[in-house]
Amino acid sequence: MAGTIEGLAAELALIFAPLAERAANGTPDLLLEWVGLRTFDAAAGSARLASALVSCTGSAADLTALAEDLVEAVTADDGGAVAATATALLTKFAVTVQAVRDAADELRTLSADPALSAAQRAEVSAVADEFVSRVLGRLLVEYLEVRFPPLVTALMATGVVEVVDQPPGPAGSLVAAHRQKTLHADRLVRLVSDPVGLVGEVFRWGQPDFDGLALFTSLKALLRERFDIPAEILQPPGSPAMLEAFGFSAEVDPTLSPPGLTVNLRMPAGIQRNETLALGDWEVILETDAAFQADLEGTLRPLLDVELTAAAGTVDVTVQVSFARSPTAEPFLLLGSPGGSRLEARSLTAGVALAIHLDTAQGRVSLDPELKLALRGGKLVISSAGGDGFLITLLSGIHLESVVNTDLTWSPALGARFTGSGTLQVAIPVHVELGPLNVQTLYLVAGLAGSGVPVELSAGMSAQLGPLSAAVDRLGLAVSFSLPTGGGNLGPLDVGLAFKPPTGVGLAVNAGVVTGGGFLKLDPAAGEYAGALELEFAEFLALKAIGLITTRMPDGSAGFSLLLVITAEFPGGLQLGYGFKLIGVGGVLGLHRGMRLDAIMEGVRTGAIESVMFPHDVVANAPRILSDLKAFFPPEDGVFVIGPMAKLGWGTPTIVTVSLGIIIEIPGNIALVGVLKVALPTEDEAILLLQVNFAGAIEFDKKRIYFFASLFHSRILTISIEGELGLLVAYGDQPDFVLSVGGFHPAFKAPPLPFPVPKRISINLLNSDVGRLGVDGYFAVTSNTAQFGAHAELYLGLGAFSVEGHLGFDALFQFSPFTFVIEISAGVSVKVFGVGLFSVSLEFTLSGPTPWQATGSASISLLFFSIGVDFDITWGEPRDTALPPINVVPLVKGELDKPESWRVNNPAGGAPLVTLRPLAAGEADIVLHPLGTVVVQQRAVPLDIRVDKVGAEAAADVSSVRVVVDGGGLVKLSDAADMFAVAQFQNLSDAEKLSLPSFEREHAGVELAADGTAMTSARAVRRSARYEQVIIDDLGSTASSFVPYNAALFQHLLAGASVARSPLAQTERVLRQPFADGIVVTGDTYVVAATRDNTARTGVFSSQAQARAHLDALVAADPNLIDAVHVIPAMEAAP
Structure with a gap:
């Protein structure tokens, strides 16, 4: 009974949770948006309406609080508190419903207010009549959507639940666009007693006047809400209604009697849908997997007469219904008692599946039913806990566990199939001392593996040898038993013995001068071995090392990779002069390990980069450090990583420290990683603490250089400081330039960056329950824009009163003529119980400076009254701030006059016919091969497009530049291209600057050739081939010379011989494979x-x-x- 009361209270709280959230957020007036009514100001009664809405949400919040109190009382088994709280809960439920009715009454009173027009009074009156049903109906529908999604799907399909997007009213109307969710309780009864009549009444299905509009409206909402599939309803004049959805369509077929539907699947489709119905710690799972071929058509007649017409193909549908234990639920007992001997399971699943296969070409349907039972996390525990004194003494603390995972399936075709895995593990505490050796636990582990039974006999032990302590876990003997065909080494039984390595080894030393310790973690099954070591020598040298060996590659194949990080730190530092000192040195070494730059950049933000740069307390933090190292340097065959590191400091005591490392990937890229820390006066008692994690990289394959830095755990006193910086310089086929300190303009579409988008530079001056004050800003420069901005927010809350304010701007700059556009917004508001009492807001765009112009709006609100004004103000004298114009043609001519702007391309293949002599060192002429081409290319301005300016200077002489060939015996073959920042040559709008690519490939010159060289033809050559025949009759001596070498070595040497690398051999190879892979x-x-x-x-x-x-x-x-x-x-x- 207690569980029932507890469950009902929790469900009741969940129903009214949306109202309670509005009370917590201080937005009770949003209830009007629920029912499709805009917030409006009337001369009288508005305060009473606001009070009624606050009562609705406040009462709902009290209701949820009482439900939580009731759950606590039931859990504490306090009968008196349960009775009192349950009574208060029922009373509060009635009060909440009455508060909703009171709000409806206040709306009804306001509908007679003369301040409203006649149409508005009619709208308010209509909403007031349905206010209670709309609010309570929406609460119930949203509750069902959260708790029972599959049930809502069924109710929407039958018209019991309706979700309709209502449009807004005309100009001056108080009706707002809203989503109306309705639960028809009367239809729910009809669904059980007369489902056919309900469908006919709601959708007119099976009736002569069926037009499909009601059915399509419901299906459109169902597809959108439950399956996230867009759909539209079409009804061309004189044609039946049609539902167009992604991948299929449905159309009313009036030729049927009564009218039906024609459904068409226009494309191959696969549907995978899983629905889960939660029932406490258990759940019902419905899984559907269907695959359809294209051009599947069907006709649907009332009630459910289906006729399919399909092209040759198949339809496969699998439906499975399962009853399973929730993954978040605790293990449950099948037998026994908690903490003692017991049989328990974490997951139990029972289900039935039906697979349907339809072959439309042969007109054949096959059915394959299957029953499934799965046990996961099963555990049999035999323990002496809870036993009497005799059993406890007899078993001596023995603890036995057996883990079982089992699957049982049955189908008519294959019958019953049983699969599973089981392991029996017995741990016996012994605590036997054998001299310096202490054996704590003995392990006996047995299981099933293939056709054998592996058995482990091992022990966990420790030893104390003077200042040295050591511990190993599960070191012993592995025995395997099997019954091979033909017998084994013990008659029919085959027994194998092997050494069982420990799963872990720990060492610690405390010898005064030397202190520290380390561990080794061994996981042969996963092919992974890890270890960490930390030793300190007389407070002079701290040696740290952490290593990782993997014997399995990411694809599962056998392999080897090593990762090692070693650091040596000098706590006092080694003086270098000028206040600098060397605090530590170290390095990273990786064999068959790559470098993931994206993970390193993310580690700069999260602080994980410190796992590489002189990590702290490596033994205690080894799991986290190893995880970070695996992410930064994953196994990669044939790749090596090497990286020296150094840690420097300045000041006494140390004020500034910097840890710096250069990591080189061979073959691959180069990365610079580090941590900069400033602490005043000391790190332990810091008033100012700034820590900057940073990383940079040179990616040779992608031809780009970038740098990323992040403030991490930085503060001034208790004021936190955050922010990030990013720099990108790309110099390849896609050049780009981005510098960002704190992010970008909100309207700027950042290009793909190799590092995270930098966070705002922010300072939280105040952050408490009663007040918040923060400031953030950014500055960015790209090839198209210069942008910066700042934003400040204020919040003060004292009981029911609160003050909120903000001030911010975002700016874009142009340098010639010098102009800027700044979007500024500011506002402050005072609220009581979440309802606005007074507010002032200002939003405008400021541009200038010659002249200055401010365009925007301002408003002042007091209670339910507001005054707004738009303004457009211009002041100042127009002045020309542009730089003097520039002549473009001389720039282009100057570029073309440069020798480096001219280059020749010799013929790539074929018979060149002509050989050019090498030019002497003093000869600067360009010699063109008769079959070659000459490329003339400049980088001053792009060709063949509009040129408004060059940088910040306007173009004075031309609006575009084009290169033409006029005589000289040369003709144009193609355009030569280069990358240009278009915004540096064209006047673009701010929106275009923010959205266009930083660089684009534009025409920069021409490629020329001698007239007629493009027209070539093959030539026939007649040649007599003569050869000389030589007979070698001594095969034995010739072959014997290769006897010392195996065939594989001979083939390897043969592939690199001069004959194999000759032009003739290469030509034959090209003929067999004319195209290079790539x-x-x-x-x-x-x-x-x-x-x-x-x-x-x-x-x-x-x-x-x-x-x-x-x-x-x-x-x-x-x-x-x-x-x-x-x-x-x-x-x-x-x-």
């Missing part, structure tokens, strides 16, 4: 497409700027296209 990744391309359906209107452009230039030309020729076309990536264009 994947070439090209850059993004763009097209000008129609905005209506994204169909391409032009060819493909190599850069977005070129596509925009073509778009501008199209719009200039036909202004009607201004909203009809846009630039999109080529991969997004419709086929």
Whole structure:
């Protein structure tokens, strides 16, 4: 009975939890949004309505608190408290329901307020009449969604629960857009007594006037709410209604009598759906797995007459219903008593499955039922605990455990199948001293493995040898018993003996001068061995080491990898001069270990990088340190890691310390990692403590350099300081430049970064229960933008009163002409019981400085009255702040005059026909091969696109630059390209600067060739092949010379011989495999497409700027296209 009362109280609290949350958040007025009513101000009665809403949420909060008190009273088995709390809970339930009714009455009173229009009074009156049912109905529906999701699915499918998105009212209306959730209790009764009649009444299914709209509306909400599948209802004029969803459609078929549905599956589909119904510590699980071929059509007639038409293919459906123990539940007893001898299990699952296979080509259906029973975490424990004195003395503290995992399945085709694993483990405490050796525990472990029975006889022991202490666990003998076919070494039985290595070894030393210890962890099953050591010598030298050996690669194959971190620290430091001292040295060594730079960058943020940089207390923190090292340096065959480290300090006592390491991956990349710490006056009694974790990397394969730093556990007195910095310089095919201190502008779309997006630089000046005051900011520079901003927040709460305020800005800058745009927002509000009493807000955009312009809005609110004003103010004199314009053509000509802008490409293959002599050292002329090409390329400005400026200076002479070939016997073969920051050459809007790529590949020059070289033809060659025949009749002596070498070595030497590497042999190899293996990744391309359906209107452009230039030309020729076309990536264009 106690469990029933406790459960009912918890469920009642869960029903009213949404109202209680609004009381805790101070937002009781959101109840009006639930019922689709905007917050409004009336001349009278508004205060009473606000009070009624506060009473609703406050009473619900009291109700949930009483439910928690009742649970505690039941748990404490306090009968008097249970009766009193249960009575108070029922009373509070009635008070809560009455509070909802009172709020409805206040709404009904406000519906007669003359301050409202006639239409508004009618809307408020309609909501007041349904206020109670809407609020209580929504509470019940949301409760069912949380507790019984599969039940809500069934109720939505039958119309008992309705979820409808209601649109807003017209201008001036008080009706707001809202989601209405309704539970029809009368339909719930009909669902049990007359389900056919209910479906016919709600959806008109099976009736002559069935139009599908009600059914499709319910299905649309069901697909969206329960399966996250988008759907739309279509009803073209003169056509039946249709439901279009992702991958399938349903349409009303009026040719049937009564009307039915036609369903079409347009694409191959797979459905995997798991639904769980929680029942306390147990749960019911429904699993569905279905696979359908494309073009499956079906006709559905009332009531459930289904006719399928499909192309040749199959339909596979598997449905399984299971009753299982919840994963979060505690192990439960099957037999015995807690703490004593018992049979328990952590998980027990029983289920039935049905697999259906439909072959549409043969018209054959096969069914395969299956029963399943699974026991997980089963444990048989035999213990002397709880026994009488005789048993305790007899068993001497013996403890026996057997772990069992079992699966039992049955099907008509295969019958019963039993699989499982079991291990019997007996631990006998003995505490026997054999001289310096102390044997604490004996282990007897037996189990099943394949066709044998492995048995372990081992012991856990320790020894004290003067200042040295040692301990080992489970060291002993491994015995295997099997019954092989043909007998074994003991008649029919085969017995194998092997040494059982310990699973762990620990050492400790305390010899005065030398103190410390270490351990070894052995896990042969996982192929992993780890250890840690920490020794201190006379307070002069602290030696630390941690190592990890793995004999299994990540793919499960056999292999070997080693990771070792060794540090030597000098507590007093070795003086270097000028106040600097060497505190420690160390290094990282990895054999067959790679380096994960993304994990290292994340470790900078989390502080895990300290596991590499002179870690503290390595023995106690070994599990965490080993986990971090595995993440930073995972096993990778053929890769090696080496990294020297040093720790320096400055000041006496040490004020500044820096730990620095350079980690080199061979072959691979280079990383710089470190920790910088500043502590004043000392680290133990620091008033100022700044710790900066940082890491940088050079990635040669990706051609980029980057750096990331993070403030970690930093403070001034008790004021915490946080923030991060990131720098990226990419110099390859995708060049980029990003510098961020504290993040980016909120509207900026950051490019893919090799480190986490930096967090704001923030200072929490006050952080307590009654008040909070924090300031944060950022500064960022990219190839397109300069941006910075700051934000401050204030909160003070004293009982029912609270004050909240904020002030912030986000700025973008342009340097020529010098302009800026700053978005500023500020506000302060005073609340009582979560309801706004007074507030002031200001939001505007400030631009300038010649002239200054401020555009925005401001508002003041007092209780239920508010006054708002929009403003647009301009002041100051317009002045030209632009730099003097620049002539672009001389820049381009100057670049083209440079010798390095010209280069020749000799013919790549074929017969060159002509051989060029090497040029003398003094000759600077460029010699073009008759079949070669010459590339003329400059980097001053991009070609063939609009050029508005060069950097911060406007273009004075041209609006675009193009290179043409005029005579000289040369023709243009192609355009030479290079990467340009387009924002440095075109006037872009702030939105474009924030969204466009930092660099794009644009035309930078041309590739030229002699006229006619592109037209070549094969040539026929007639040649007589003559050869000389030589007979060697002494095969024995020739073959005997290779006898000392095995065949594999001979083949290896043969592959590297001169004959194998000759041009003739290479030509034959190329003919057999003409294409080199590899994947070439090209850059993004763009097209000008129609905005209506994204169909391409032009060819493909190599850069977005070129596509925009073509778009501008199209719009200039036909202004009607201004909203009809846009630039999109080529991969997004419709086929």
